[in-house]
Amino acid sequence: MFFVLSKLLIFFVYPFSWVLAFLVAAIFVKKPKLKRRFLIISAIVLLIFSNPFLFNRVAKSWDIKPVTVTNSRPYSCVIVLGGFSSEGANGDGYFNGSADRFIQGLKLITTGKVSHILISGGNGNLLASKFRESDWVKTQLLQLKVPDSCILIENRSRNTLENAAFSKSILKEKHLPPPYLLVTSAFHMRRSIGIFKKENMDVIAYPCNYFTGKDGFSIDEFIPDSGPLGGWNIYIKEMIGTWVNYFK
Numbered sequence: 736m737f738f739v740l741s742k743l744l745i746f747f748v749y750p751f752s753w754v755l756a757f758l759v760a761a762i763f764v765k766k767p768k769l770k771r772r773f774l775i776i777s778a779i780v781l782l783i784f785s786n787p788f789l790f791n792r793v794a795k796s797w798d799i800k801p802v803t804v805t806n807s808r809p810y811s812c813v814i815v816l817g818g819f820s821s822e823g824a825n826g827d828g829y830f831n832g833s834a835d836r837f838i839q840g841l842k843l844i845t846t847g848k849v850s851h852i853l854i855s856g857g858n859g860n861l862l863a864s865k866f867r868e869s870d871w872v873k874t875q876l877l878q879l880k881v882p883d884s885c886i887l888i889e890n891r892s893r894n895t896l897e898n899a900a901f902s903k904s905i906l907k908e909k910h911l912p913p914p915y916l917l918v919t920s921a922f923h924m925r926r927s928i929g930i931f932k933k934e935n936m937d938v939i940a941y942p943c944n945y946f947t948g949k950d951g952f953s954i955d956e957f958i959p960d961s962g963p964l965g966g967w968n969i970y971i972k973e974m975i976g977t978w979v980n981y982f983k
Contacts, residue, residue: 748975749968750784753777781959788956790963790970791947797970798921799928799942804848811911812887813849814902814938815840816895816919816927817856817868826864828871833920835944837872840918843941844881851911852876853887855898863893895927895976899934906936913937920944922969926977933980 746752757777761770783789804810819833830837844852854876856868869888876886889905892898906915914937919927921942931938946966 745972745975748971750780750971751964751968754781754784784967785959785961785963786956787958787960787963788952790966791952791956794922794947794966794970795950797925797973798945798947799924799940801945802939802941804843804916804941806848809847810849810914810916810939812851812853812906813840813843813916813918813941814853814855814898816898816917816923817854817872817892818859818920818923819944820868820872822858822864822866826866828866828868828875833944836918836920837875839941839943841876841879841881843916843918844885845879849916851885851887851909852881853889853902853905853915855889855892855902857890857892857897859893895923895930896980898927899931899936903934903936914939916941918943922946922973926973926980929977929980 754777757773757780761773761777764770764773815836819831819836820828821831823829840852840854843849854869854872856872858864858866858868867890869890873886873888877883887905887909889898889901892901906913917924917927917931917938918941921944924940924942928938928940946969
């Protein structure tokens with residue numbers, strides 16, 4: 736039930752949903768003063784959340800900073816959270832905009848920083864098909880000559896809570912000792928670390944897939960853009976999820 740509600744209710748916290756809500760309200764209200772007020776509010780919300788400068792400052796403060804692996808011995812495993820590949824029209828998979836998660840996990844296993852790689856991801860869609868992300872990702876790792884004995888898959892999880900719970904069981908079963916490197920997008924790392932720690936898993940953050948670049952700013956950041964609207968959807972979802980998990 737929690738999984739279904741989280742999928743349905745998240746739409747109402749997206750900034751563009753607020754813009755549409757005020758526009759619809761302006762269309763249907765009869766009083767001119769109230770109609771004008773709703774239109775102004777809609778325009779203000781759109782200007783705020785389409786501002787790249789504001790979005791980039793918030794993203795930089797939320798993201799977990801990059802880390803360097805300093806352990807002289809290989810870690811037993813890197814856990815790569817799914818969400819970096821999607822189901823194609825023919826039922827096969829393809830890499831999406833979060834593919835840096837896969838790239839960083841692949842680099843860690845091929846450079847000897849870790850001895851095993853665990854891909855954690857099933858199908859997080861509300862109306863799930865038979866496609867399982869980690870199953871497809873394993874085929875890609877094998878094509879890239881990663882030994883089958885070094886690949887672990889967890890293909891049941893639908894969200895980060897299940898990523899942590901199911902990954903813990905697999906690592907315990909395989910007798911792989913902690914600490915583990917945890918790879919996911921920088922925007923998702925803060926919530927992920929909290930969830931894995933709650934499962935009493937000793938993990939080290941290895942964030943990637945950053946939305947923002949180097950510090951500083953440019954004049955272009957003050958020009959309204961549609962890009963930040965999509966970015967805010969991701970960050971607001973992460974912030975709410977982090978607070979919910981904290982109070983739970």
